[in-house]
Amino acid sequence: MSARIIDGKAFAADLRERVASHVPAFRERTGRSPGLAVVLVGEDPASAVYVRNKGKMTRAAGMESIEHRLDAKVEQDELNALVDRLNADPTVDGILVQLPLPPHLDADEVILRIDPDKDVDGFHPVNAGRLASGLPAMVPCTPLGCLMLLEDELGDLSGKDAVVIGRSNIVGKPMAALLTAKSCTVTVAHSRTRNLPHYLKHADIVVAAVGRPQFVHGEWLKPGATVIDVGINRTEDGLVGDVDFDSAASMAGAITPVPGGVGPMTIAVLLRNTLVAAHRREGVPLDESAI
Ligand SMILES: Nc1nc(=O)c2c([nH]1)NC[C@@H]1CN(c3ccc(C(=O)N[C@@H](CCC(=O)O)C(=O)O)cc3)C=[N+]21
Numbered sequence: 438m439s440a441r442i443i444d445g446k447a448f449a450a451d452l453r454e455r456v457a458s459h460v461p462a463f464r465e466r467t468g469r470s471p472g473l474a475v476v477l478v479g480e481d482p483a484s485a486v487y488v489r490n491k492g493k494m495t496r497a498a499g500m501e502s503i504e505h506r507l508d509a510k511v512e513q514d515e516l517n518a519l520v521d522r523l524n525a526d527p528t529v530d531g532i533l534v535q536l537p538l539p540p541h542l543d544a545d546e547v548i549l550r551i552d553p554d555k556d557v558d559g560f561h562p563v564n565a566g567r568l569a570s571g572l573p574a575m576v577p578c579t580p581l582g583c584l585m586l587l588e589d590e591l592g593d594l595s596g597k598d599a600v601v602i603g604r605s606n607i608v609g610k611p612m613a614a615l616l617t618a619k620s621c622t623v624t625v626a627h628s629r630t631r632n633l634p635h636y637l638k639h640a641d642i643v644v645a646a647v648g649r650p651q652f653v654h655g656e657w658l659k660p661g662a663t664v665i666d667v668g669i670n671r672t673e674d675g676l677v678g679d680v681d682f683d684s685a686a687s688m689a690g691a692i693t694p695v696p697g698g699v700g701p702m703t704i705a706v707l708l709r710n711t712l713v714a715a716h717r718r719e720g721v722p723l724d725e726s727a728i
Pocket residue numbers: 487533534535536537558578669676695696697698699700701702703704
């Protein structure tokens with residue numbers, strides 16, 4: 438079997454257009470555009486590139502990008518004070534503090550300080566709790582992007598066997614919550630899982646978010662499985678995912694490439710979440726399920 442390649446880049450471009458199409462009506466209703474504030478601490482080159490791309494795409498969607506660059510040596514109090522100001526600013530609908538932070542800063546403290554209604558990353562424990570409880574939440578961008586690709590590929594996910602590899606707060610845990618809400622039977626595997634191939638052999642859906650280059654081998658997969666590769670690993674061979682693409686593509690029914698798969702979806706969903714946050718905050722109705 439030779440897998441269909443899931444074009445995350447094209448899906449993300451469509452999603453960004455759908456988001457952009459709702460901005461003019463919001464502006465007419467409220468007299469302003471949705472605003473996304475991005476905070477970058479230090480000058481990690483990879484982070485700087487991401488932040489620049491986010492700003493570009495935010496503006497291309499007709500939304501306001503508010504960028505704050507802080508010195509790598511900034512103190513926690515100063516970062517906290519910036520978050521407080523962004524929380525209080527009515528023109529800011531979304532706040533994203535780029536992670537990881539330099540080691541002297543406490544990311545959990547910053548995340549807890551962000552107004553959950555402006556938490557477009559969906560990292561605040563209130564949003565994790567809302568998601569787990571089936572309440573309206575801000576949903577983390579990467580797992581929501583993966584879910585959109587899965588539903589586009591498979592339609593109804595009800596009853597499917599899904600294995601999520603990785604248990605982070607950013608991807609694995611919210612991914613498992615989303616798939617559970619869609620009535621999948623979900624297994625969460627991780628670094629201590631003893632027999633990963635055993636679980637993968639039954640999986641209709643595999644989401645790999647372990648952070649180890651080319652970790653998942655095609656021979657472990659159920660023939661025809663749908664494979665979503667969240668990994669972004671910079672190696673000598675260039676950018677590779679958490680899945681060994683060539684062997685997986687000969688076993689899977691469909692697979693996301695790296696690059697061009699999940700990555701572009703993360704940014705597109707960030708814009709979607711900003712649009713959603715803006716509408717909720719202003720009480721402007723929006724059919725969220727159509728975006
Ligand atoms: N608070 C916070 N929220 C984030 O969402 C967040 C973060 N911090 N810190 C860093 C990670 C990383 N991240 C990516 C976004 C887009 C691509 C992306 O567009 N990748 C492209 C290009 C990859 C490349 O060439 O580098 C692709 O996979 O095709 C990748 C990674 C968001 N992150």
